[in-house]
Amino acid sequence: MTKEPARILVVGGGYVGMYTALRLQQRLKRELRSAREGRGGVQVVVLGPDPYMTYQPFLPEAAAGSISPRHVVVPLRRVLPHCRVVTGEATSIDHARRVATVETLATEHAGTGPIEVPYDELVLAPGSVSRTLPVPGLADHGIGFKTVEEAIGLRNHVLEQLDIASSTRDPDVRAAALTFVFVGGGYAGVEALAELEDMARHACRYYHNIRPADQKWILVEATDRILPEVGEAMGRYAVRELRRRNIDVRLETRLDSCENRVAHLSDGSRHPCRTLVWTAGVKPHPVLAETDLPLDERGRLRCTATLRVDGVEHAWAAGDAASVPDLAAGGASGAGGPGGEPGRECAPNAQHAVRQARLLADNLVASLRGEELKAYRHAYAGSVASLGLHKGVAQVYGRKLRGYPAWFLHRAYHLSRVPTVNRKTRILAEWTLAGLFKREIVSLGSLEHPRAEFELAAGTGRHPEGP
Numbered sequence: 359m360t361k362e363p364a365r366i367l368v369v370g371g372g373y374v375g376m377y378t379a380l381r382l383q384q385r386l387k388r389e390l391r392s393a394r395e396g397r398g399g400v401q402v403v404v405l406g407p408d409p410y411m412t413y414q415p416f417l418p419e420a421a422a423g424s425i426s427p428r429h430v431v432v433p434l435r436r437v438l439p440h441c442r443v444v445t446g447e448a449t450s451i452d453h454a455r456r457v458a459t460v461e462t463l464a465t466e467h468a469g470t471g472p473i474e475v476p477y478d479e480l481v482l483a484p485g486s487v488s489r490t491l492p493v494p495g496l497a498d499h500g501i502g503f504k505t506v507e508e509a510i511g512l513r514n515h516v517l518e519q520l521d522i523a524s525s526t527r528d529p530d531v532r533a534a535a536l537t538f539v540f541v542g543g544g545y546a547g548v549e550a551l552a553e554l555e556d557m558a559r560h561a562c563r564y565y566h567n568i569r570p571a572d573q574k575w576i577l578v579e580a581t582d583r584i585l586p587e588v589g590e591a592m593g594r595y596a597v598r599e600l601r602r603r604n605i606d607v608r609l610e611t612r613l614d615s616c617e618n619r620v621a622h623l624s625d626g627s628r629h630p631c632r633t634l635v636w637t638a639g640v641k642p643h644p645v646l647a648e649t650d651l652p653l654d655e656r657g658r659l660r661c662t663a664t665l666r667v668d669g670v671e672h673a674w675a676a677g678d679a680a681s682v683p684d685l686a687a688g689g690a691s692g693a694g695g696p697g698g699e700p701g702r703e704c705a706p707n708a709q710h711a712v713r714q715a716r717l718l719a720d721n722l723v724a725s726l727r728g729e730e731l732k733a734y735r736h737a738y739a740g741s742v743a744s745l746g747l748h749k750g751v752a753q754v755y756g757r758k759l760r761g762y763p764a765w766f767l768h769r770a771y772h773l774s775r776v777p778t779v780n781r782k783t784r785i786l787a788e789w790t791l792a793g794l795f796k797r798e799i800v801s802l803g804s805l806e807h808p809r810a811e812f813e814l815a816a817g818t819g820r821h822p823e824g825p
């Protein structure tokens with residue numbers, strides 16, 4: 359007679375989801391085998407909307423074309439052969455009943471409605487989403503920078519603007535096409551802008567009528583500094599470096615509206631533009647509000663230092679979705695990093711997400727075996743950021759680096775961190791080839807409409823570039 363295995367449901371296949379499952383796979387070999395053989399044991403189910411984990415720190419390089427989009431994602435099925443990977447989304451969780459309501463690709467296509475997935479242990483790690491504000495026009499014209507789709511969409515879009523500017527006789531259309539506005543001066547916004555500006559400047563040499571100086575790149579930041587992750591002095595250096603490249607960095611400035619593709623800033627300036635990138639912070643994933651688990655005032659899951667959801671049995675969380683006490687605050691490196699509540703909780707970043715995921719898995723295994731749990735403690739080590747090819751800024755363990763050494767450290771650090779030897783090798787090969795040959799500057803925006811040409815031929819559609 360077969361015996362039902364205990365089920366660990368991991369919601370989210372990002373940093374926390376993937377690293378937790380990897381560790382569980384390593385620590386629960388015997389139990390996972392028993393489950394496969396129908397002898398009880400433990401089954402690990404990983405649920406996420408995509409069958410891959412995205413290594414987000416490489417998105418800016420993917421947008422710039424230095425790394426192919428396929429290599430910034432890690433296929434979950436390949437790295438988690440002993441787990442069940444399900445492509446779908448949890449829409450709500452009833453932890454009192456130990457049931458997640460899940461919409462899978464199959465239920466969505468069949469229109470049958472969501473299914474209920476029972477579990478014994480829950481790891482909730484849906485991460486965060488862009489924190490938007492009710493700025494008029496933002497929802498219609500803005501684009502975020504959190505996913506590989508957004509990064510590649512933005513790359514194609516920027517290159518397409520050069521094509522538009524090059525082929526129009528209308529000075530207003532040309533000016534708007536060549537104006538790129540980025541809102542938010544954290545690493546996502548600054549790295550994305552710096553990498554794309556670098557790429558667009560390089561691409562100009564292939565257009566007979568566009569010079570780099572014709573482009574207007576604007577960074578809008580509400581506070582008086584950018585890149586809080588690398589410390590104040592390096593943040594100031596980054597502003598100087600960007601301004602030296604003719605990038606218009608506007609501190610203590612907000613985007614008031616962007617209706618009809620005109621960015622109105624709080625300093626009174628207005629900028630007609632066809633590109634508006636919103637990277638002004640993140641907020642916890644909205645699915646957290648659809649659970650019966652305790653949330654803090656910011657909407658993150660309230661957790662203990664052992665990564666258990668506070669006061670709840672059999673529920674665990676980590677990463678951007680979790681509010682974890684920062685036990686290292688006040689230590690050598692201070693609080694858990696910018697974006698957290700200094701001295702109180704860990705900031706939402708990959709550095710914490712990866713380490714928390716490993717401890718979460720260890721504590722979950724310990725709890726299954728009736729062993730003692732350990733508390734999470736990590737002093738923020740600092741950060742590295744790229745400002746385009748051969749340019750960067752870093753502060754690591756109090757040491758400040760800038761220019762080429764910082765850029766090199768950024769690449770070396772992330773290469774060492776990106777999961778799997780396969781990905782590391784491919785990325786290294788791409789960087790090496792990029793050093794030997796010129797950058798790719800082709801826009802493949804039409805990939806986003808693969809049926810357009812056929813619909814035109816069949817007479818049922820409209821060419822996307824048509825009137």
Ligand SMILES: Cc1cc2nc3c(=O)[nH]c(=O)nc-3n(C[C@H](O)[C@H](O)[C@H](O)COP(=O)(O)OP(=O)(O)OC[C@H]3O[C@@H](n4cnc5c(N)ncnc54)[C@H](O)[C@@H]3O)c2cc1C
Nearest residue numbers: 370372373374414415447448484485677678707708709711
């Ligand atoms: C452009 C960019 C650059 C960055 N650079 C750095 C850096 O240099 N250093 C650093 O420390 N941090 C960096 N970060 C932040 C870092 O990537 C995040 O802190 C980290 O990804 C958090 O891990 P997570 O597992 O909590 O969330 P994620 O990695 O975002 O994973 C969440 C996963 O859950 C899935 N999910 C969402 N909703 C559901 C649902 N309802 N059901 C099932 N699954 C769901 C999502 O699709 C996603 O796969 C960067 C972020 C961005 C966007």
